Amino acid sequence: MFAVTATQTDPDNPLAGLTLGEHPEPEAKDGWTTVSVRAAALNHHDLWTLKGVGIRQDRLPIVLGCDAAGVDEDGNDVIVHSVIGTGADETLDPKRSLLSEIHDGTFAERVAVPRRNLVPKPAALSFEQAACLPTAWLTAYRMLFDKAGLEPGSTVLVQGAGGGVATALIALGRAGGYRMWATSRSEEKRERARSLGADQVFEPGARLPERVDAVMETVGQATWDHSLKSLKPGGRIVVSGATSGAVPPADLNRVFFLQLSVVGSTMGTRDQLQRLAVFLEQTGLRPVIDRTLPLREARDGFAAMAEGDLFGKIVFTV
Numbered sequence: 001m002f003a004v005t006a007t008q009t010d011p012d013n014p015l016a017g018l019t020l021g022e023h024p025e026p027e028a029k030d031g032w033t034t035v036s037v038r039a040a041a042l043n044h045h046d047l048w049t050l051k052g053v054g055i056r057q058d059r060l061p062i063v064l065g066c067d068a069a070g071v072d073e074d075g076n077d078v079i080v081h082s083v084i085g086t087g088a089d090e091t092l093d094p095k096r097s098l099l100s101e102i103h104d105g106t107f108a109e110r111v112a113v114p115r116r117n118l119v120p121k122p123a124a125l126s127f128e129q130a131a132c133l134p135t136a137w138l139t140a141y142r143m144l145f146d147k148a149g150l151e152p153g154s155t156v157l158v159q160g161a162g163g164g165v166a167t168a169l170i171a172l173g174r175a176g177g178y179r180m181w182a183t184s185r186s187e188e189k190r191e192r193a194r195s196l197g198a199d200q201v202f203e204p205g206a207r208l209p210e211r212v213d214a215v216m217e218t219v220g221q222a223t224w225d226h227s228l229k230s231l232k233p234g235g236r237i238v239v240s241g242a243t244s245g246a247v248p249p250a251d252l253n254r255v256f257f258l259q260l261s262v263v264g265s266t267m268g269t270r271d272q273l274q275r276l277a278v279f280l281e282q283t284g285l286r287p288v289i290d291r292t293l294p295l296r297e298a299r300d301g302f303a304a305m306a307e308g309d310l311f312g313k314i315v316f317t318v
Helices: 044-051 127-131 133-147 164-175 187-196 224-229 252-257 270-283 295-306
Strands: 002-006 018-022 032-041 068-071 077-080 110-114 118-120 155-158 179-183 200-202 212-217 231-239 261-264 289-294 313-317
Touching: 002 295, 018 295, 032 127, 032 133, 044 295, 068 127, 077 127, 077 133, 118 270, 127 133, 127 289, 127 313, 133 164, 133 212, 133 231, 133 270, 155 164, 164 179, 164 187, 164 270, 179 187, 187 200, 212 224, 224 231, 224 252, 289 295, 295 313
Parallel strands: 155 179, 155 212, 179 200, 212 231, 231 261, 289 313
Antiparallel strands: 002 018, 032 068, 032 110, 032 313, 068 077, 077 118
16 A cells, blocks of 8 residues: 655654655554545654654654544544543553554555544544544644633633644634634734634734733743743643743743643543534534645655644645
8 A cells, every 4th residue: 555654764854764655554453443544634743753753763664644534444434533542531541652653654545543543523524624633633622621721711822823733722712712812923824823713913922912811832942931921820831742842941930929830731532532523513613724735745745844834734635
């Protein structure tokens, strides 16, 4: 079958290890099944894998891709939950992994996954839209509706509008009744964030009209100081990534004096993915797709992500 694999890693030239071509068919072990992929979405996780982050060299070559929507062996349209783990909350399983870390991922004609990882795809969602949900949109859903602990009407700041999680946060928050603010270095991305439902947009580090109830943080070191200073006393930062660096000054005096909370959030559960799909079905909200490419042109999508030339999700069709 055709697949997109990581055959080597290089932190300085990640695309050097990106290989497109034939790959062995997946084998479904006991309790697993095979899904024929119709669409798969690109994530920064895939680029980090090519850089050598979070992957053991003895796992190579491995099929990339965490997200997919397709058709199961019984002919059902499904969304694939990409967290491989056990328990009521798979993300808390210390042995958990994502597809493409230990097991081959979704950038292929077919992928093997545990049966419990399949979620029905609502007919109202296209395969391309559904493929955007399992990583970026599920991460945003959990951050907002689980970890933030906010009631509708609260004010939420999203740092770094443009990426998949950030755009999902803005759209989901607006649909959920929050007042959404966003920052971006790019004027174009600030305006696109406004079109998604952001009530106000700002340059990074800008003084805000008032302090916010919560900050959704995926950027890390570059925005951390601004995130802390933007919070009301008793406010909360929800962190699900640190693309600009993971060790900013903690500013503990501000944290304890203003009784701020810093909460980590990783992915989401299978049940949350199913509720997210229903939420989109009921509200009419749809993922923002930057571009759709055939899987055989995946290199162009990786290059766009590496250059930061995107707003929303890049989706590959099979």
